[in-house]
Amino acid sequence: MQPPSAINTPRRIRRRGPTSEPLLVRWLLMFIALAFMGLFLVVPLVAVFVNAFGQGVGHYFGTLTDRFTLSSIKLTLLTAVISVSSNCIFGVAAAWAITKFDFRLKNFLITLIDLPFAVSPVISGMVIVMVFGAQGWFGPWLIAHNVRIIYAVPGIILATTFVTFPFVARELIPLMQAQGRTEEEAARALGASGWHTFWRVTLPNIKWGLLYGVILCNARAMGEFGAVSVVSGHVQGKTDTMPLQIEALYQNYDTAGAFAVASVLTCLALVTIVLKAWAEKKGAVSRPADWGIFGGV
Amino acid sequence: MRFSNQRKVLPGFRFTLGYTLLYLGLIVLIPLAATFAKTAELSWGQFWHAVASPDAVSAFRLSFGISLMAALVNLVFGLLVAWVLVRYQFWGRRLMDALVDLPFALPTAVAGISLTAIYAQNGWVGRWFAPFGIQIFYTSLGIFVALTFIGLPFVVRTVQPVLEDFDIEIEEAAASLGASRWKTFWRVILPMVMPALLTGFALAFARALGEYGSVVFISSNIPLKTQIIPLLIMNKLNQFDYAGASALAVVMLVVSFVMLFVINYLQWRSSRHNAHS
Numbered sequence: 001m002q003p004p005s006a007i008n009t010p011r012r013i014r015r016r017g018p019t020s021e022p023l024l025v026r027w028l029l030m031f032i033a034l035a036f037m038g039l040f041l042v043v044p045l046v047a048v049f050v051n052a053f054g055q056g057v058g059h060y061f062g063t064l065t066d067r068f069t070l071s072s073i074k075l076t077l078l079t080a081v082i083s084v085s086s087n088c089i090f091g092v093a094a095a096w097a098i099t100k101f102d103f104r105l106k107n108f109l110i111t112l113i114d115l116p117f118a119v120s121p122v123i124s125g126m127v128i129v130m131v132f133g134a135q136g137w138f139g140p141w142l143i144a145h146n147v148r149i150i151y152a153v154p155g156i157i158l159a160t161t162f163v164t165f166p167f168v169a170r171e172l173i174p175l176m177q178a179q180g181r182t183e184e185e186a187a188r189a190l191g192a193s194g195w196h197t198f199w200r201v202t203l204p205n206i207k208w209g210l211l212y213g214v215i216l217c218n219a220r221a222m223g224e225f226g227a228v229s230v231v232s233g234h235v236q237g238k239t240d241t242m243p244l245q246i247e248a249l250y251q252n253y254d255t256a257g258a259f260a261v262a263s264v265l266t267c268l269a270l271v272t273i274v275l276k277a278w279a280e281k282k283g284a285v286s287r288p289a290d291w292g293i294f295g296g297v
Numbered sequence: 298m299r300f301s302n303q304r305k306v307l308p309g310f311r312f313t314l315g316y317t318l319l320y321l322g323l324i325v326l327i328p329l330a331a332t333f334a335k336t337a338e339l340s341w342g343q344f345w346h347a348v349a350s351p352d353a354v355s356a357f358r359l360s361f362g363i364s365l366m367a368a369l370v371n372l373v374f375g376l377l378v379a380w381v382l383v384r385y386q387f388w389g390r391r392l393m394d395a396l397v398d399l400p401f402a403l404p405t406a407v408a409g410i411s412l413t414a415i416y417a418q419n420g421w422v423g424r425w426f427a428p429f430g431i432q433i434f435y436t437s438l439g440i441f442v443a444l445t446f447i448g449l450p451f452v453v454r455t456v457q458p459v460l461e462d463f464d465i466e467i468e469e470a471a472a473s474l475g476a477s478r479w480k481t482f483w484r485v486i487l488p489m490v491m492p493a494l495l496t497g498f499a500l501a502f503a504r505a506l507g508e509y510g511s512v513v514f515i516s517s518n519i520p521l522k523t524q525i526i527p528l529l530i531m532n533k534l535n536q537f538d539y540a541g542a543s544a545l546a547v548v549m550l551v552v553s554f555v556m557l558f559v560i561n562y563l564q565w566r567s568s569r570h571n572a573h574s
């Protein structure tokens with residue numbers, strides 16, 4: 001016998017039943033929750049676009065096509081491409097080693113991979129300075145050989161790679177764990193080479209999870225501010241990424257300009273949210289909404 | 298890490314594990330080790346001077362106090378938002394549900410300037426407080442607003458799956474035994490979501506402790522008044538006081554790792570709790 005729908009699907013309860021609240025309470029709770037979300041989510045979102053056009057469309061596009069803005073967009077794209085692709089290769093390799101083989105201290109290794117998500121952005125930038133900065137481990141050697149990493153582009157890329165380090169691995173490990181090893185083992189038994197097995201069996205199985213990890217990784221890479229702020233020289237047109245360009249414009253009292261650049265990053269955030277919701281609805285991801293502490297963007 | 302004895306059918310173990318360890322070492326472990334090593338160069342006196350100076354103590358107090366308040370607000374409102382999103386049907390529910398991730402996805406610098414514009418004296422929200430002499434931006438209230446914003450998704454996203462999987466029959470049993478709705482919530486539903494609620498709270502708190510981007514714009518960053526720990530670390534780095542910065546960073550790293558341990562424990566308890574019910 002089919003149970004009444006109210007029992008099966010609590011979301012559809014409209015009439016007051018034993019497992020629902022009085023109408024007045026429901027309305028009140030809904031009103032408070034929506035007011036809270038409106039104040040903290042909708043208003044800041046709308047404010048970005050309203051302020052971006054605060055000094056007209058001309059100023060908006062003027063800022064976006066400005067020499068310094070274009071250079072910051074270029075640097076942000078370069079940083080994202082390098083850090084996301086290297087973390088992507090790492091993620092696949094780490095997930096392969098961890099899920100296809102058994103070895104000791106495996107859980108310890110997974111914990112180590114997650115570490116960057118527990119490190120605050122400013123400290124993430126700082127740890128890079130401690131290695132490559134003038135007073136860092138390799139600092140004297142780098143100065144002697146005239147290699148600039150801190151206050152230059154390589155430092156920005158390193159800091160971004162650090163903060164986005166776990167994204168792909170974290171997404172792939174539980175996914176590949178759940179898929180097991182039998183398909184790959186069958187392919188090998190049928191004579192496929194290792195690479196062939198990976199490209200034709202594993203990759204098609206993990207492609208959505210991989211894409212999901214890459215999307216989140218990319219959003220964070222393009223939006224990172226604290227860590228990059230520590231290692232960047234803050235030279236407009238040279239070592240300013242988009243978030244740093246926002247700060248530079250803002251400090252020059254060009255608020256509308258700062259919001260114009262911010263609106264581009266906000267669109268990226270919205271696209272990320274839509275893709276994320278879509279991937280979760282499709283059931284393509286293993287663990288929705290597990291970002292760690294600083295896993296957010 | 299020793300190889301297990303089983304014969305391996307699949308190739309690439311040495312290569313992928315070797316690459317994983319090399320890359321992990323280069324990008325994560327060496328930089329973290331360098332930070333701890335830098336702090337180890339300090340004598341106890343120097344370390345104490347760095348972490349117990351008046352501006353450091355004030356920054357610690359401010360960071361922990363405001364983060365705790367922001368996480369508490371998120372604890373209450375996060376549960377409410379999760380409840381409304383899971384239990385009630387209304388127009389725009391799916392949209393609001395997706396929008397909860399905004400603080401995760403929006404770059405912190407963007408959140409920072411946007412909140413500053415809203416809570417400034419003449420801003421959309423700030424102007425309603427200005428007549429009462431309440432200034433939000435450039436004060437610790439502003440820091441509180443920013444930390445509430447960035448911590449918002451944590452409680453919602455940890456509590457939501459628990460409420461979705463919640464067996465309605467348990468509520469029916471409580472109701473049929475004569476419990477009022479309020480009593481059912483208080484005695485049946487709340488204890489079930491408590492582990493998830495605490496996990497979300499701990500995550501929001503830990504995140505708020507380390508937040509930089511959204512706070513730097515809305516706070517005036519005056520030492521002893523509105524300077525939180527990440528901003529103090531930034532200040533020290535800008536003055537090339539690496540040792541002082543690393544001492545503070547080590548304290549914060551230890552706090553984060555302890556928080557992570559607590560969160561993992563809570564998550565483990567939460568999953569065990571759900572497996573039982």
